Amino acid sequence: MEAKNVGLRNVTVADTKISNIDGENGKLIYRGYDIMDLVKNSTFEETSYLLLHNDLPSKKELEEFHKMLVNARDIPAPMIKNMENFRKDAHPMDLLQAFIAELGGYYVEHGTQKEVSYEMSINLIAKMPTMIACWDRVRREEEVVAPDPTLSHCANFLYMMSGKKPDPETEKILDTCLILHADHSFNASTFAAREVASTRAHMYSAISAAVGALSGQLHGGANYEVMKMLLDIGSIDKVEAWVKEKLANKDRVMGMGHAVYKTYDPRATILKELSEKLAAKTGDPWFAITQKVEEVTIDEMKRLKGMDIYPNVDLYSASLYYMLKIPMDLNTPIFAISRVSGWASHVIEEAFAEAAPKPALYRPNADYVGKYCGPEGCAYKPIEIREDE
Amino acid sequence: MEAKNVGLRNVTVADTKISNIDGENGKLIYRGYDIMDLVKNSTFEETSYLLLHNDLPSKKELEEFHKMLVNARDIPAPMIKNMENFRKDAHPMDLLQAFIAELGGYYVEHGTQKEVSYEMSINLIAKMPTMIACWDRVRREEEVVAPDPTLSHCANFLYMMSGKKPDPETEKILDTCLILHADHSFNASTFAAREVASTRAHMYSAISAAVGALSGQLHGGANYEVMKMLLDIGSIDKVEAWVKEKLANKDRVMGMGHAVYKTYDPRATILKELSEKLAAKTGDPWFAITQKVEEVTIDEMKRLKGMDIYPNVDLYSASLYYMLKIPMDLNTPIFAISRVSGWASHVIEEAFAEAAPKPALYRPNADYVGKYCGPEGCAYKPIEIREDE
Numbered sequence: 001m002e003a004k005n006v007g008l009r010n011v012t013v014a015d016t017k018i019s020n021i022d023g024e025n026g027k028l029i030y031r032g033y034d035i036m037d038l039v040k041n042s043t044f045e046e047t048s049y050l051l052l053h054n055d056l057p058s059k060k061e062l063e064e065f066h067k068m069l070v071n072a073r074d075i076p077a078p079m080i081k082n083m084e085n086f087r088k089d090a091h092p093m094d095l096l097q098a099f100i101a102e103l104g105g106y107y108v109e110h111g112t113q114k115e116v117s118y119e120m121s122i123n124l125i126a127k128m129p130t131m132i133a134c135w136d137r138v139r140r141e142e143e144v145v146a147p148d149p150t151l152s153h154c155a156n157f158l159y160m161m162s163g164k165k166p167d168p169e170t171e172k173i174l175d176t177c178l179i180l181h182a183d184h185s186f187n188a189s190t191f192a193a194r195e196v197a198s199t200r201a202h203m204y205s206a207i208s209a210a211v212g213a214l215s216g217q218l219h220g221g222a223n224y225e226v227m228k229m230l231l232d233i234g235s236i237d238k239v240e241a242w243v244k245e246k247l248a249n250k251d252r253v254m255g256m257g258h259a260v261y262k263t264y265d266p267r268a269t270i271l272k273e274l275s276e277k278l279a280a281k282t283g284d285p286w287f288a289i290t291q292k293v294e295e296v297t298i299d300e301m302k303r304l305k306g307m308d309i310y311p312n313v314d315l316y317s318a319s320l321y322y323m324l325k326i327p328m329d330l331n332t333p334i335f336a337i338s339r340v341s342g343w344a345s346h347v348i349e350e351a352f353a354e355a356a357p358k359p360a361l362y363r364p365n366a367d368y369v370g371k372y373c374g375p376e377g378c379a380y381k382p383i384e385i386r387e388d389e
Numbered sequence: 390m391e392a393k394n395v396g397l398r399n400v401t402v403a404d405t406k407i408s409n410i411d412g413e414n415g416k417l418i419y420r421g422y423d424i425m426d427l428v429k430n431s432t433f434e435e436t437s438y439l440l441l442h443n444d445l446p447s448k449k450e451l452e453e454f455h456k457m458l459v460n461a462r463d464i465p466a467p468m469i470k471n472m473e474n475f476r477k478d479a480h481p482m483d484l485l486q487a488f489i490a491e492l493g494g495y496y497v498e499h500g501t502q503k504e505v506s507y508e509m510s511i512n513l514i515a516k517m518p519t520m521i522a523c524w525d526r527v528r529r530e531e532e533v534v535a536p537d538p539t540l541s542h543c544a545n546f547l548y549m550m551s552g553k554k555p556d557p558e559t560e561k562i563l564d565t566c567l568i569l570h571a572d573h574s575f576n577a578s579t580f581a582a583r584e585v586a587s588t589r590a591h592m593y594s595a596i597s598a599a600v601g602a603l604s605g606q607l608h609g610g611a612n613y614e615v616m617k618m619l620l621d622i623g624s625i626d627k628v629e630a631w632v633k634e635k636l637a638n639k640d641r642v643m644g645m646g647h648a649v650y651k652t653y654d655p656r657a658t659i660l661k662e663l664s665e666k667l668a669a670k671t672g673d674p675w676f677a678i679t680q681k682v683e684e685v686t687i688d689e690m691k692r693l694k695g696m697d698i699y700p701n702v703d704l705y706s707a708s709l710y711y712m713l714k715i716p717m718d719l720n721t722p723i724f725a726i727s728r729v730s731g732w733a734s735h736v737i738e739e740a741f742a743e744a745a746p747k748p749a750l751y752r753p754n755a756d757y758v759g760k761y762c763g764p765e766g767c768a769y770k771p772i773e774i775r776e777d778e
Contacts, residue, residue, distance in 0.1 A: 005402050007587070007749030013394050017759030025764070032760025032767040041769045054759070058775045078474035085467035086494035094493030097597060101490055104483030105475035186755045192584045192598060198396070199577050199605025208486060209581060209598030216588025218750045259752055355758075360396030361607045363648055366575045369744075370406030370443070371421025375414070378421040380430045386447045 004367070009259070014194075014359055018051060018345050019183040026263040030183055031055070039270055044178035045069065045153050048125055048341035051183055052118070052348070066153075072126035073147035073156065075099075076106045080134055080144060088139045092132060092333045093215035099131045100124065101208040114352050120203035121344035128340055129153070132333045133160035154178060157337065161326070169281075170324060173274050174334075177317060180267040181335050183342030184313075185260075189213035189220065190339075190346050197347040198361045206347045211336050220339075223331040226255040226318035230289055239292040244300060253297045255290075255315030264310045271316035278323045286319035393756070398648065403583075403748055407440060407734050408572040415652040419572055420444070428659055433567035434458065434542050437514055437730035440572055441507070441737070455542075461515035462536035462545065464488075465495045469523055469533060477528045481521060481722045482604035488520045489513065490597040503741050509592035510733035517729055518542070521722045522549035543567060546726065550715070558670075559713060562663050563723075566706060569656040570724050572731030573702075574649075578602035578609065582732045586739040587750045595736045600725050609728075612720040615644040615707035619678055628681040633689060642686045644679075644704030653699045660705035667712045675708035 005011045020029040028035045031050050038047055042056075049057045049065045057065060079102060086095060103123060109116040134144045137160075145160045154175040158166040166174075184190070193210035197203075214220035233242045246253055258265055272291075279287035294311050301309040321331050350359050371378055394400045409418040417424045420439050427436055431445075438446045438454045446454060468491060475484060492512060498505040523533045526549075534549045543564040547555040555563075573579070582599035586592075603609035622631045635642055647654055661680075668676035683700050690698045710720050739748050760767055 004404070004746050005400055006746045008397075008400075008402060008751050008753035009749070010754060011394055011397075011400060012754040012756055013397060014755045015393070015758045016755040017757070020757035020759070022764075027764070027766075029757070029759075029766050032762055033769060034766030037766060037769045041771070046772075056770065056772075056775060059772050062772065076474075078471070081474070082467070082471045085465075085470070086491075087497065089497075090494045094490060094594065097594060098487050098490035098494060101483060101487035101597065101601070102475075105479045105487060108476065108478075185757075186753050188584065188588050188750050188752050191751060191753060192581060195577065195581045195584055196598065196602045196605070199602050199608035200610070201601050201605035201608075205483065205486060205601035205604055208490065209585065209601045212490070212590050212594035212598045213585045213588050215594055216585070216590035216750075219588035219590075221589070357393050357395045360398070361577050361605075362397050362580060363577050364397035364400045364402040364575050364580060366403045366405040367401055368406070368409035368418070368574075369404045370409070370418075373421055375411075375416070377416075377418050377423030377426060380422060380426045381445065382430070383435075383445075383448050383451065386445060 013186065013362075014350075015355070015357065016185065016346070016349060017054060018342065018349060019185050021185050021260050023260040023262050026261060026266050028184070028266050035180060035266060036270070038179055039176050042179060043152070043154075044175050044182070044338065044341075047179045047182050051341050051345040052121060068122050069126045069153055070147075070149045072123050073130050073149075075127050075130045075134065079106070079131075080138065083135055083138045091215070092135055092329055093211060093221075093336070095135050096128065096131060096333055096336060097208050097211040097215070100128070100204055100211060103127070103204045104202070114348070117203050117344075117348050117351065121341075121348070124203070124207055124340050124344060125153075128337050129157035130160060132330060132337065133157060136161060136327065136330065173278060173320070174324065176270065176274060177320065177334070178338040180270060181313065181317075181338035183339070183345065187219070188216070190343055193343045193347050194350040194359070195362045197350040198359055200351070203344065203347055207340060207343050210339075210343045214336055214339065215332060220332045220335045222254055222312075223314040223318045223321075223335060224328055226314050227322055227328045227331060229254050230286055230293070230319060230322075233289060233293070236285065236289050236292050239289060240296050243293060243296040247297070247300050247304060253293065255318065256294070256297045256311055257309045258312040261310060261312070262308075265312050267313040268311040268316055271313065271320060272311070275316045275320045275323070278320060282323050284319070284323045286322055290316055290319050402575065402751075404744070404746065405574065405735070405738060406443060407731065407738060408574050410574050410649050412649040412651050415650060415655050417573070417655050424569060424655060425659070427568055428565050431568060432541070432543075433564050433571070433727065433730075436568045436571050440730050440734040441510060457511050458515045458542060459536075459538045461512050462519050462538075464516050464519050464523065468495070468520075469527065472524055472527045480604070481524055481718055482600060482610075482725070484524050485517065485520060485722055485725060486597050486600040486604070489517070489593055489600060492516070492593045493591070503737070506592050506733075506737050506740065510737070513592070513596055513729050513733060514542075517726050518546035519549060521719060521726065522546060525550060525716065525719065562667060562709070563713065565659065565663060566709065566723070567727040569659060570702065570706075570727035572728070572734065576608070577605070578728065579732055579735050583735050583739040583748070584751045586736040587748055589740070592733065592736050596729060596732050599728075599732045603725055603728065604721060609721045609724045611643055611701075612703040612707045612710075612724060613717060615703050616711055616717045616720060618643050619675055619682070619708060619711075622678060622682070625674065625678050625681050628678060629685050632682060632685040636686070636689050636693060642682065644707065645683070645686045645700055646698045647701040650699060650701070651697075654701050656702040657700040657705055660702065660709060661700070664705045664709045664712070667709060671712050673708070673712045675711055679705060679708050
C-alpha cells in the first residue's frame with residue numbers, strides 16, 4: 001500500500017501564472033500584483049481583467065471590458081420564471097450552481113474554443129450578480145430590478161438587490177471585498193473547476209461545479225457559519241466564555257486558521273479595517289464582537305496548544321456583509337460573484353496552457369481496502385439464500 | 390520548484406472500499422464482486438444497492454430498495470416547464486448538470502446528514518432517467534411519458550424514452566450496460582464528486598459537478614465521439630485508410646486505450662459480445678465497423694510505436710446504443726444514469742468515512758511561474774500611463 005496524500009496537502013499538481021500565496025510572509029499576489037496595491041488603486045472590474053488577461057488593461061481595454069460586462073448583465077426571462085417555482089427557502093448556493101449550469105440551455109457561443117471560453121467568462125462575471133439579486137427578490141416576493149447600465153459592476157449588484165443606488169462609500173467597501181476574494185491559487189473550488197475542465201468540459205460546467213465546492217462549510221460556506229456564530233454569541237461580554245467552551249470541546253472557531261497562511265491573512269487585515277470603519281458609521285456591535293473572538297481565540301489556542309492562529313478571510317467579511325444589510329445566506333454567493341473571475345482564469349489556464357507541463361485529466365489512485373475474496377472476487381450468492389440482517 | 394504530479398497519475402489520495410481495478414489482469418471488482426459475475430447474475434438495481442450498502446441485499450431489502458426507487462421516479466412539473474424554455478439543441482449533459490442542481494430548489498430532506506445523503510442518492514438514481522427521457526421528448530416536441538411503476542428501472546427508462554415497453558432482450562442488454570458503467574474507482578468525475586463533497590457540500594451539489602466532469606470528451610463524452618467517428622468512417626472498407634491516416638497525424642482513435650488497464654478492459658469484453666449479438670439481430674453494420682477499428686488500431690499502434698493498445702468501455706457501447714435507437718447525444722447521459730450509483734457511494738464514503746485516514750478537503754499546491762517583480766509585487770501603473778497593445 002502506498003503513502004496516502006490525504007487532501008492532497010503539499011502535493012504539487014501544476015504550474016500557474018495566476019496567483020501566488022506567500023504563506024510565510026502573509027502576501028497574496030495576482031498576476032504579479034500585490035493585493036494590497038490592487039485594493040488601494042484598482043477596482044473589481046480591472047482586477048478581473050488582470051486575472052483573465054495576465055496584465056492590467058489600457059484605458060481602452062478597460063472600457064471595452066466594462067461595456068461587455070454591462071451588455072451581458074441580463075439573464076433570460078424564463079430563468080426568472082423558473083426561480084419563481086423554486087421553494088422560497090432553498091439555499092442560494094444550490095440555485096446559483098443550477099442557474100450557471102442552465103446557461104448552457106439558453107445560450108450558444110460561437111468562435112474558437114478559447115474565444116468561447118472568454119465569452120462564457122464575461123457571461124458568468126456579468127450574470128452571476130443578477131442571478132443572486134433576482135433570486136433574493138423573487139424569494140421575498142418583490143419585483144425583480146433590471147440592471148442599470150450607468151452603474152459599475154459592484155454598484156449595480158447592490159442596486160439590483162435593494163432597488164436603491166448605493167452611496168460611494170458602500171460601493172467602495174463591497175468592491176474591495178470583491179477584489180480580495182477574486183483568486184486564491186488552488187483552493188478546493190478552483191481545483192474542482194480545473195478538475196472538471198481537465199476532461200475538456202466547458203466553462204459553465206466547470207464553474208457550476210466550483211460553486212458546488214464553494215458551498216461546503218469547510219470552504220466558502222464558512223462566512224455564513226461565522227455570522228451564525230456571532231449571532232449565537234450575541235454580545236461582547238459573552239465572547240470569552242463562548243470561545244473557551246468551544247475550544248475546550250475541541251470544536252473549531254469558524255473564521256480562524258488557514259491551511260496555507262502561517263501569519264496574518266492579508267485579506268483579513270483589509271477586511272478588519274473596513275469592518276471597523278463601517279461599524280463606526282453604523283453603530284453596529286459586530287466589529288467589536290468579531291475582534292474579541294479573534295483575541296480570545298488567539299490567546300486560548302496559545303494557552304491550550306502553544307499554537308499561533310490567525311483570522312482567515314471569512315472572519316471579518318461575515319459581519320461586514322451583515323452591516324451592509326446583506327442577508328447572511330448571501331455571504332457565500334457574494335464570495336462566488338468575486339471568485340468567478342479567478343475560477344474562469346484557472347479554467348482557461350487548465351484548458352489552453354501553452355507551456356509544459358501540459359495539464360492532463362486528473363485521475364488519482366486509491367487503495368482498495370474493501371472486501372477481498374481472492375482474485376475471482378466473492379462468490380455471488382443467489383438472492384433466495386441470502387439472509388436478512 | 391517541486392516535482393509536478395500532472396493529472397495526479399500514480400498519486401494515491403485515499404482508501405476506498407467501493408471498487409478495485411486490477412489493470413494488469415483486466416479485472417473490475419465492485420465491493421468484492423467481479424463484474425463478470427454481476428453481469429451474469431445481478432441487475433442494475435441490485436448492483437446499485439451493493440455499491441451503496443457494501444453488500445448484496447436480501448430479498449426483502451431489494452424489494453424495499455426497488456419500491457423507494459419507483460416512488461421517487463417523478464420529477465417536479467415546473468422542472469418540465471423549465472425544460473420547455475431551453476433551446477432545443479442544448480446538450481443533454483448541460484441540462485442534466487442543471488436539473489440535478491435544481492433538485493435543491495424543489496426538495497428538502499429530513500434526518501441526519503447521512504440519512505439525507507442516502508435519500509438524495511435514491512432521488513438521483515430514480516430521477517436522472519426521468520430527466521433525460523423528459524428532455525428528449527420535450528426537445529422533440531412530444532408529450533412526456535410518465536414513469537410506469539410496474540417496470541424495472543431500466544425498462545422504465547426505455548419506456549419513458551419511446552413510449553413503448555421494451556422487449557426483455559433489449560431491457561437485458563441496457564441493464565447490463567448500466568451494471569458495467571456503475572463504478573470505476575477514482576476516475577475524473579468520481580474524483581470531482583469527492584472533491585466537492587470534501588468541502589461538506591451536499592450530495593446534489595457533488596453529483597451535479599460529477600456530471601460536468603463526465604461531459605468532457607476526454608472522459609464520458611468519449612462514447613459520443615466514438616459514434617461520430619463510426620458515422621464519419623461510414624463503411625467497413627474505409628476503416629483501414631481512416632485509422633491509418635488518423636494515427637499518422639498523431640491523433641487518437643477514440644475508444645481505444647485506457648490509463649489504468651494494461652490489457653483488455655473487462656467491460657469492453659462484455660460490450661463487444663452484446664454488440665455482436667445485437668447486430669446479428671438488427672442487421673446493422675456498426676458492430677463489424679467497430680471491430681475493424683479495433684483490429685486496425687491494434688496493428689498500427691504495434692507497428693508504429695511497438696505499443697499494445699486495447700478497446701476501452703466507450704468503443705463498443707457507442708454502436709450498441711446506436712443500434713438500440715438511442716439518440717447519440719444521450720450516450721454520455723446514459724453513462725451518467727449508471728455511474729450515479731457509484732458517485733453517490735463515493736460521496737457517502739468521502740463524507741462519512743469511519744476509518745483512518747479520514748478524508749480532508751482537497752487542496753493541492755501549484756508552483757507560481759507568473760510575473761515576478763520582487764517580494765512587493767509589480768508596481769501598479771495608473772491607467773493614464775498604460776499603453777494599448
